[in-house]
Amino acid sequence: MAIFDVFLLEAVINGVLLGGVLALLSLGLNLIFGVIDVVWICYAELVMFGMYGMYFLYTVYHWPILLAAAASIAGVAVMGVLLHLLVIAPLLGSAPINQLLATGGVLFFLQSVATVLFGVEFRNLGLRLPVLKAAGMFVSYSRLLAFAVALVGMVAVYLFLQRTYVGAAIRAIAQDRQIMTLMGVDTRRIYVVTSALGGALAGLASCLLVLLYDVHPFVGLTFGPITFLICVLGGLGNFGGGFVAAFVFAEIISLGGLYLDLEWGYVFAFAFFIVMMFVRPEGLMARRS
Amino acid sequence: MSRYLPWLAGLALVLLPFVYRAPYPLHILIIILIWSFAYTSWSVMGRFGLVSLGHGGFMGVGAYTTALLWNFKAVSPWLGIPLAMAAAGLLAVVVAYPCFRFRITGHYFALVTLALSGIVLQVITATRDYTGGSLGYTPERYRGGSSLYAVQFGSKTTWYLVALAVWAVGLYVWHRVDRSMMRYALEAISEDEDAAAAAGVHVTAEKLKITVLSAMMTALAGALYCQYQMFVSPDTVSGIAISLQMVFAVVVGGIYVSLGPTVGAVITILLAEVLRISFGTRAVGWDNLVYGVLLVLFIVFLPKGILGSVLDLGRSRGLAPPPRVGAPAA
Numbered sequence: 001m002a003i004f005d006v007f008l009l010e011a012v013i014n015g016v017l018l019g020g021v022l023a024l025l026s027l028g029l030n031l032i033f034g035v036i037d038v039v040w041i042c043y044a045e046l047v048m049f050g051m052y053g054m055y056f057l058y059t060v061y062h063w064p065i066l067l068a069a070a071a072s073i074a075g076v077a078v079m080g081v082l083l084h085l086l087v088i089a090p091l092l093g094s095a096p097i098n099q100l101l102a103t104g105g106v107l108f109f110l111q112s113v114a115t116v117l118f119g120v121e122f123r124n125l126g127l128r129l130p131v132l133k134a135a136g137m138f139v140s141y142s143r144l145l146a147f148a149v150a151l152v153g154m155v156a157v158y159l160f161l162q163r164t165y166v167g168a169a170i171r172a173i174a175q176d177r178q179i180m181t182l183m184g185v186d187t188r189r190i191y192v193v194t195s196a197l198g199g200a201l202a203g204l205a206s207c208l209l210v211l212l213y214d215v216h217p218f219v220g221l222t223f224g225p226i227t228f229l230i231c232v233l234g235g236l237g238n239f240g241g242g243f244v245a246a247f248v249f250a251e252i253i254s255l256g257g258l259y260l261d262l263e264w265g266y267v268f269a270f271a272f273f274i275v276m277m278f279v280r281p282e283g284l285m286a287r288r289s
Numbered sequence: 290m291s292r293y294l295p296w297l298a299g300l301a302l303v304l305l306p307f308v309y310r311a312p313y314p315l316h317i318l319i320i321i322l323i324w325s326f327a328y329t330s331w332s333v334m335g336r337f338g339l340v341s342l343g344h345g346g347f348m349g350v351g352a353y354t355t356a357l358l359w360n361f362k363a364v365s366p367w368l369g370i371p372l373a374m375a376a377a378g379l380l381a382v383v384v385a386y387p388c389f390r391f392r393i394t395g396h397y398f399a400l401v402t403l404a405l406s407g408i409v410l411q412v413i414t415a416t417r418d419y420t421g422g423s424l425g426y427t428p429e430r431y432r433g434g435s436s437l438y439a440v441q442f443g444s445k446t447t448w449y450l451v452a453l454a455v456w457a458v459g460l461y462v463w464h465r466v467d468r469s470m471m472r473y474a475l476e477a478i479s480e481d482e483d484a485a486a487a488a489g490v491h492v493t494a495e496k497l498k499i500t501v502l503s504a505m506m507t508a509l510a511g512a513l514y515c516q517y518q519m520f521v522s523p524d525t526v527s528g529i530a531i532s533l534q535m536v537f538a539v540v541v542g543g544i545y546v547s548l549g550p551t552v553g554a555v556i557t558i559l560l561a562e563v564l565r566i567s568f569g570t571r572a573v574g575w576d577n578l579v580y581g582v583l584l585v586l587f588i589v590f591l592p593k594g595i596l597g598s599v600l601d602l603g604r605s606r607g608l609a610p611p612p613r614v615g616a617p618a619a
Binding site: 039087096104271 | 338340383388391395396397401403404405412436467528529536573575576578582583584588592
């Protein structure tokens with residue numbers, strides 16, 4: 001019985017750590033949705049490019065890891081801006097579903113660009129962080145680091161949104177798009193800033209995910225869907241809801257993985273998501289479109 | 290004259306394999322017909338703004354249910370396919386009913402159905418003891434792989450005719466929906482749900498009907514694909530990539546015209562084949578790269594798709610008859 005409890009506790013802790021990373025992932029997507037009112041279906045593919053950035057800069061070109069991380073974050077932020085200017089901006093006036101589909105096209109595009117440029121091999125950073133042993137439990141150091149950085153990243157975004165002028169403008173636009181234009185806020189500029197911020201968060205997430213997963217062109221499909229579900233479950237654009245939902249999902253995946261397979265963890269998480277629509281549709285529709 | 294054009298074209302398509310029977314082009318035609326049917330199934334509901342990203346899931350259910358029933362319970366696909374379609378229909382009700390009941394629309398609906406795609410893909414992968422997981426699955430051959438009872442045909446000509454028939458049925462269903470009251474109800478709903486409800490449209494029931502119809506057709510496409518290829522893997526018939534592929538092909542071909550999905554299938558499959566033949570393994574990834582760029586360009590510049598835009602162009606120059614009653618396409 002005692003051993004069982006240790007495994008359970010270990011799964012719970014790993015779930016919390018995974019939750020931190022998922023929360024960071026969903027934060028960027030949520031920000032984009034809350035402010036610009038579009039869903040970047042290709043969000044996870046931006047993360048994938050960030051992971052490749054880390055891999056090439058650190059493992060192939062031997063940059064210092066922090067510099068490589070900074071460059072990756074900046075790179076994905078630039079991709080976010082380009083995505084906004086090239087794809088989203090021309091479609092701002094059209095049906096929301098068209099914006100969703102257009103970013104779906106970008107998803108195909110980014111996956112194939114990665115396939116063409118980097119091939120389909122699985123690559124990893126080749127960085128082995130030690131495993132933390134405490135009270136008979138094994139917690140990987142990289143997960144702990146990812147969790148800590150995710151928390152710091154989220155606090156930084158929170159402070160940015162709460163304490164700065166641009167942050168206030170972003171929050172205001174998320175509340176009322178029309179009025180803010182009348183108040184003299186340049187929405188186009190705010191959209192670009194938000195896209196850059198969303199991209200940077202994807203970049204930060206990629207620096208952490210590359211510690212946990214091998215990178216390949218289709219890696220986005222492994223955590224992309226779960227990120228969308230977290231955002232929807234928390235109410236798209238609702239930062240607090242997304243944060244809570246990330247931890248709930250991570251625990252379901254982690255505990256499902258403990259008792260059955262990892263895939264069943266995902267099945268339960270997806271099923272939980274659908275059941276939640278029966279039970280708490282209002283949580284799902286905090287901001288109905 | 291143009292009245293008889295669809296029938297003449299249909300006759301030509303039926304006679305084709307008796308005149309020209311090179312296996313490779315015939316194979317491509319069969320694949321195009323099966324996917325055209327799948328894309329048509331999607332567009333039956335997609336054209337009303339019900340953008341589902343769960344159709345990869347329905348297709349996977351269709352393919353795997355039929356194959357699993359055959360291998361484990363020796364249920365003939367003649368019974369297995371209807372059961373698979375029923376299973377997909379049931380799944381559609383379970384997911385879509387709460388969506389419609391609680392008025393989850395637009396990109397919320399797309400994301401919820403995306404979860405469905407994910408579930409089906411993960412369940413197929415997780416039950417690898419039965420389904421072979423990501424390694425794929427093969428229905429057992431029956432009497433040398435040529436049997437009406439097992440819906441396994443050795444000859445490509447037979448498969449071509451089967452696929453052609455199913456595709457024609459798909460177009461027929463599309464037209465029936467196009468001419469029905471349901472179409473007006475659903476168009477009203479896609480414009481404004483409240484107004485439609487006030488005008489006496491049962492919003493939830495109408496949306497549910499079309500979703501179940503579309504899901505069942507998609508399951509049939511999945512089952513057919515599996516029976517023809519005699520191999521399925523989670524990545525070829527289910528998951529988000531397949532769902533997006535369906536949406537993509539339909540948008541490129543034209544979402545509001547009956548032959549749009551078919552044109553989309555022809556373009557996407559031929560593009561992939563041409564790239565594969567001319568560049569071999571170096572082409573890996575290029576087809577999707579071109580798709581991706583095209584999808585974005587189409588949504589920005591040609592939201593009616595290739596066929597839709599061409600017909601519009603013809604119409605504005607007075608070359609084609611007006612769109613409604615007696616629509617030109619087959």
